Amino acid sequence: MKGSLRNGSLWNGCLWLAWRQQRVLVSVGAAVLVAVAAIAAYSRSGMLDDLGSGLFDHCDAGPIHCTRPDTGVPLLLDIEPLQYLGALNIALPVIIGVFWGAPLLGRDRELGTHRMVLTQGVSRGQWFASRFALAAATTVALSGLLAGVFAWWWRPAADRSYGLFWYETTALSGSGPRAVAAALFGLAAGTLLGLLARRVLEAMALTLLVTGAMMLVLEWTHRMRLLVPPHSYISAGGVPKAPMGEKWSAGHYGLITASGRRDDVMNCPFPSGAQLNECMDRHGYVARFYEANPAGDYWTFQWIDTAVLGGLALLLTALTVLLLRRRV
Structure with a gap:
C-alpha cells in the first residue's frame, strides 16, 4: 500500500x-x-x-x-x-x-x-x-x-x-x-x-x-x-460534358476512339457544335472525357x-x- x-x-x-x-x-x-x-x-x-x-x-x-x-x-x-x-x-x-x-x-x-x-x-x-x-x-x-x-x-x-x-x-x-x-x-x-x-x-x-x-x-x-486517383467522366459523341461543379479537375481532357485509345483534346479543339462532330467523325472519336475528383x-x-x-x-x-x- x-x-x-x-x-x-x-x-x-x-x-x-x-x-x-x-x-x-x-x-x-x-x-x-x-x-x-x-x-x-x-x-x-x-x-x-x-x-x-x-x-x-x-x-x-x-x-x-x-x-x-x-x-x-x-x-x-x-x-x-x-x-x-x-x-x-x-x-x-x-x-x-x-x-x-x-x-x-x-x-x-x-x-x-x-x-x-x-x-x-x-x-x-x-x-x-x-x-x-x-x-x-x-x-x-x-x-x-x-x-x-x-x-x-x-x-x-x-x-x-x-x-x-x-x-x-x-x-x-x-x-x-x-x-x-x-x-x-x-x-x-x-x-x-x-x-x-x-x-x-x-x-x-x-x-x-x-x-x-x-x-x-x-x-x-x-x-x-x-x-487518391481522379475519376474519369465520359460523354458519348459530341454530347455536352457533365459540368465540373464541385469536382477538382486533374487537368486531363481528351477524346476516345472506338478501340478505347485516349488522345489529347487539342486534336479536336472545338467546344461543341457541328465543327466538333465533324472533327470527331473524321478522326474516329466516339466520346470525350475529363478526369477529376468529386467532392466526396x-x-x-x-x-x-x-x-x-x-x-x-x-x-x-x-x-x-x-x-x-x-x-x-
Whole structure:
C-alpha cells in the first residue's frame, strides 16, 4: 500500500512538474484559440449577413465566378480571414514541433535537470509520459478545436464560386481529422529529435526541416493525385460534358476512339457544335472525357492523410520510448 501511495505521489509530482514547465505554452494555445474563435464568430456573422442580403441569390454553384448582373464585377465573399486560419492549421505541426516538441525532453537533457528528477525515484517512463501526455492532450485539443472552428466558419461558403472550394489547400489541408494527426506528428517528430540532438536549437532546426518537408510532400501528393486517383467522366459523341461543379479537375481532357485509345483534346479543339462532330467523325472519336475528383473525395484525402500522419506519430513516439534508456 505504501509503495502504491508513493508511486501515485511520484506520478502526481511528475504531472505537476510537467504542468509547471508547459503552462506558458498551454496558456498561449488557449489565448490563440480564444482569439481565433472571436474573429471567426465576427467574420462568419458578416458572411451570413452578405448571403442573406440576396446579393448572391443568382449565383450558381461551380467553379465559374459569379458576377454582378449590372456591372459584371466578380462577386466574392470575404474569405481571406478564413484562409488565414487554414494556413495557421497547416503550419501548426511545424510550430508545435519546433517550439513544444523539440524542447520537451531536449531542454532537460541539455541543462541536465532530468538527472535530478530521476534521482527522486521517478522512472524514465514516468518522466517521459508525464511531459508527453500533457503536450499531446493539449495538441489534440488545440488542433481539433481550430479545425472545428474552420469547418463551422467555412460551411456557409463551402464549394461556391464566391466562397472556398474543398480542394483548395487551406480547406483540404487545414481542416478535418488530418489537422489533428498532423499536429501530433509535429509533436512526436520534435520530441524524438529533441532526444537525439545535443542542443535544443539544433533539435528545433531539424524539426523545422523534417515537419516542413513532410507537409510539402503531402501537398505534392495531393496535386499529383498519387494517393487518391481522379475519376474519369465520359460523354458519348459530341454530347455536352457533365459540368465540373464541385469536382477538382486533374487537368486531363481528351477524346476516345472506338478501340478505347485516349488522345489529347487539342486534336479536336472545338467546344461543341457541328465543327466538333465533324472533327470527331473524321478522326474516329466516339466520346470525350475529363478526369477529376468529386467532392466526396475530400474525406478520402482526409482519412489517407490522417492514417499516414497518425501512423508516423505513433511510430516516432514508440521509437522515442525505445531510445529513452540509451539517451537519458
